[in-house]
Amino acid sequence: MTFNETSAIALKESFAPKKFLDFAMNQAVWILLVLAIVVMGIFRPSFYSFGILSNILVQATVLGLLAIAISMVIILGDINLSTVGTAGFSALSGVLAMKSGLPVILSILLILVVGSLIGLVNGLIVTKLKANALITTLAMNMVLMGALLAITGGTSISQLPDSYKFVSQSNIGGFPILPIVMFAVFALFYVIWQRTRFGRALFAVGGNPRGAYIAGINVDRVKIGAYVVSGLLCGLAGWLLSGYMGAVTSSFGSSYEMQVIAAAVIGGVSLTGGKGSMQGVLAGTLLLTVIQVGLAILGIPQTLITLAGGLMIFAAVLIDALRNLYNSRV
Amino acid sequence: MTTALERPRGASALPGAATRIRTGAVQGSPAVLSIVAMIAIVILAAVIQPGVLSMNGITLMLTAAVPLVLATQAQMIIMAVGDIDLGVGALLGLVTVIAATVLTTSPALGLAMLAGIVVVYALLGFIIQRRGVPSIIITLGMSFVWLGLGLELLPTPGGQTPEWLSAIGQWRPELIPAPLVLIAVATVVAWLIARRSRFGTRLRALGSQPATLEKLGWSLVRTRMAAYAVAAVLLILAGLVMASQTRSGDVNSAGNFALMTIAAVILGGGNFAGGRAFPVGAAFGAITLGLITVLLSLVSLPSSFQSAAQGLIVLAVLAGRVITERFIRS
Numbered sequence: 001m002t003f004n005e006t007s008a009i010a011l012k013e014s015f016a017p018k019k020f021l022d023f024a025m026n027q028a029v030w031i032l033l034v035l036a037i038v039v040m041g042i043f044r045p046s047f048y049s050f051g052i053l054s055n056i057l058v059q060a061t062v063l064g065l066l067a068i069a070i071s072m073v074i075i076l077g078d079i080n081l082s083t084v085g086t087a088g089f090s091a092l093s094g095v096l097a098m099k100s101g102l103p104v105i106l107s108i109l110l111i112l113v114v115g116s117l118i119g120l121v122n123g124l125i126v127t128k129l130k131a132n133a134l135i136t137t138l139a140m141n142m143v144l145m146g147a148l149l150a151i152t153g154g155t156s157i158s159q160l161p162d163s164y165k166f167v168s169q170s171n172i173g174g175f176p177i178l179p180i181v182m183f184a185v186f187a188l189f190y191v192i193w194q195r196t197r198f199g200r201a202l203f204a205v206g207g208n209p210r211g212a213y214i215a216g217i218n219v220d221r222v223k224i225g226a227y228v229v230s231g232l233l234c235g236l237a238g239w240l241l242s243g244y245m246g247a248v249t250s251s252f253g254s255s256y257e258m259q260v261i262a263a264a265v266i267g268g269v270s271l272t273g274g275k276g277s278m279q280g281v282l283a284g285t286l287l288l289t290v291i292q293v294g295l296a297i298l299g300i301p302q303t304l305i306t307l308a309g310g311l312m313i314f315a316a317v318l319i320d321a322l323r324n325l326y327n328s329r330v
Numbered sequence: 331m332t333t334a335l336e337r338p339r340g341a342s343a344l345p346g347a348a349t350r351i352r353t354g355a356v357q358g359s360p361a362v363l364s365i366v367a368m369i370a371i372v373i374l375a376a377v378i379q380p381g382v383l384s385m386n387g388i389t390l391m392l393t394a395a396v397p398l399v400l401a402t403q404a405q406m407i408i409m410a411v412g413d414i415d416l417g418v419g420a421l422l423g424l425v426t427v428i429a430a431t432v433l434t435t436s437p438a439l440g441l442a443m444l445a446g447i448v449v450v451y452a453l454l455g456f457i458i459q460r461r462g463v464p465s466i467i468i469t470l471g472m473s474f475v476w477l478g479l480g481l482e483l484l485p486t487p488g489g490q491t492p493e494w495l496s497a498i499g500q501w502r503p504e505l506i507p508a509p510l511v512l513i514a515v516a517t518v519v520a521w522l523i524a525r526r527s528r529f530g531t532r533l534r535a536l537g538s539q540p541a542t543l544e545k546l547g548w549s550l551v552r553t554r555m556a557a558y559a560v561a562a563v564l565l566i567l568a569g570l571v572m573a574s575q576t577r578s579g580d581v582n583s584a585g586n587f588a589l590m591t592i593a594a595v596i597l598g599g600g601n602f603a604g605g606r607a608f609p610v611g612a613a614f615g616a617i618t619l620g621l622i623t624v625l626l627s628l629v630s631l632p633s634s635f636q637s638a639a640q641g642l643i644v645l646a647v648l649a650g651r652v653i654t655e656r657f658i659r660s
Binding site for chain 1: 414457461463464466467468470471472473474475477478479481482485586588589592593596602632634635636637638639640641642644645648649652
């Protein structure tokens with residue numbers, strides 16, 4: 001829904017309930033987020049403590065970064081199922097290099113470089129070999145997770161230096177740094193998506209690749225760029241998660257595997273490409289985390305929380321369907 | 331995709347079998363790659379370990395491939411209508427869990443649950459067709475649900491399958507290896523459904539020419555629902571066979587089946603766009619991928635490396651398909 005349509009509807013029917021419904025339909029995820037927070041608070045007043053709320057934001061950071069990473073590719077109409085594997089493998093390579101004497105700052109840089117390189121390989125396979133993105137990245141994920149398991153041998157690599165964990169574990173004035181990183185990255189990608197030529201090209205390629213090609217956009221280069229940025233973000237998430245956990249484990253980040261896609265989809269990024277917003281991805285990330293943490297606080301068993309994650313995807317589909325129905329009626 | 335192979339099976343449109351085999355040989359049937367790959371792997375395995383060509387050897391090698399072949403036929407039907415099922419692994423896990431718990435204690439309830447799965451799958455088809463939601467999202471969401479249900483029924487691997495089911499897993503005919511019989515039956519059934527029935531023609535038409543199918547007076551919704559229901563039945567059979575072999579239930583027992591079945595369909599000549607169904611090719615593809623696991627253990631590759639190796643092989647398969655398709659076209 002663009003501004004033009006909104007204002008046209010506002011002109012047609014300008015009484016309050018209509019406006020409210022209009023607003024509710026287009027901000028459904030944010031409204032659900034507020035609703036979820038209110039409901040959790042009613043059941044457990046302790047939910048509103050600074051500790052729990054900031055914990056939710058900390059938990060949301062890695063998910064949020066991975067959700068941006070996958071959205072970079074979904075917006076193209078492709079999908080990147082290797083986000084978690086990329087995060088794990090690049091974190092592992094950085095930590096191993098650090099253990100064998102590479103300075104911390106260079107190790108962190110190495111993590112980002114490895115992540116980007118994996119993204120580059122994905123991008124090259126998808127564009128130059130014209131392979132299907134879904135299976136390429138699914139197989140890539142299997143390779144990376146398999147390599148992680150093989151190299152760690154099922155154990156975890158811990159005892160990381162404090163400087164490596166600084167961003168993940170420190171506070172500024174009592175407020176953890178991680179959420180600041182998350183909001184900064186969301187803001188940065190909001191600008192990239194909305195205000196840069198690269199962002200416009202992403203939407204153009206995702207919406208209509210042939211049209212983008214005719215309009216003079218180098219489709220392959222835009223795609224490869226998106227995959228590289230996606231890999232870079234996975235590397236960043238890998239560094240922050242390994243710092244937060246203080247270790248790289250053999251099943252690093254696998255709990256995020258399904259949530260990442262759910263966050264993007266709940267946030268309204270269309271899998272057919274060309275549609276989506278950073279605000280949506282942020283809302284999806286926060287909603288998913290609030291529900292997960294909230295259910296855990298309420299003492300719901302983990303198996304049912306897994307189930308709830310699946311039902312959330314259906315809720316997202318339902319919201320989207322209702323929104324489309326509503327917009328087509330008006 | 332309107333090649334000689336893809337023509338509807340009406341009496342006048344059907345070229346003679348000899349013509350089809352000849353054109354297949356000259357132009358290269360899309361399924362050829364999977365047959366060549368399978369023969370190569372069998373030869374390789376026989377060179378390393380001559381025992382694999384005996385009755386017992388073939389039985390041992392192919393046992394694990396039977397559920398994979400059945401699940402691949404289901405995935406082939408889903409892919410023929412242009413969709414992808416990412417939930418097959420979790421669903422197979424759930425079916426083994428149901429087989430090892432409820433089906434033993436109260437068979438009627440167990441059968442009702444299995445029938446429920448078919449109904450749910452038909453509903454998925456309904457949602458996907460009606461709402462235009464990508465199947466990836468829906469089936470990914472369902473994989474959470476299957477996993478949650480499976481963990482709720484049986485948190486740790488175990489249980490006991492009913493006698494009659496275990497008997498199927500123990501069946502050892504004298505003349506032909508049992509897995510070979512099961513694979514052949516599964517393939518013939520899928521071939522009859524997908525390529526010999528009117529329903530099969532509608533399936534493929536839904537994948538490639540939905541507008542034409544609708545103009546001819548068929549319901550797209552009902553066709554997709556039927557496709558999903560048939561796929562569900564095949565997946566349940568795959569899960570039951572798996573449970574009959576292990577005689578216990580484990581919701582994680584088929585974790586990588588989503589990737590493996592998609593790769594097998596692609597290897598066997600299928601495509602992501604829909605409209606193609608090659609049951610024989612898909613079966614060879616599944617056997618090939620199943621045998622690769624055996625081969626990897628024959629060369630005594632540590633089990634922790636196997637997942638990575640499988641991922642690499644899938645990437646190689648993908649590249650192989652791209653290259654052979656290009657070669658055939660030129």
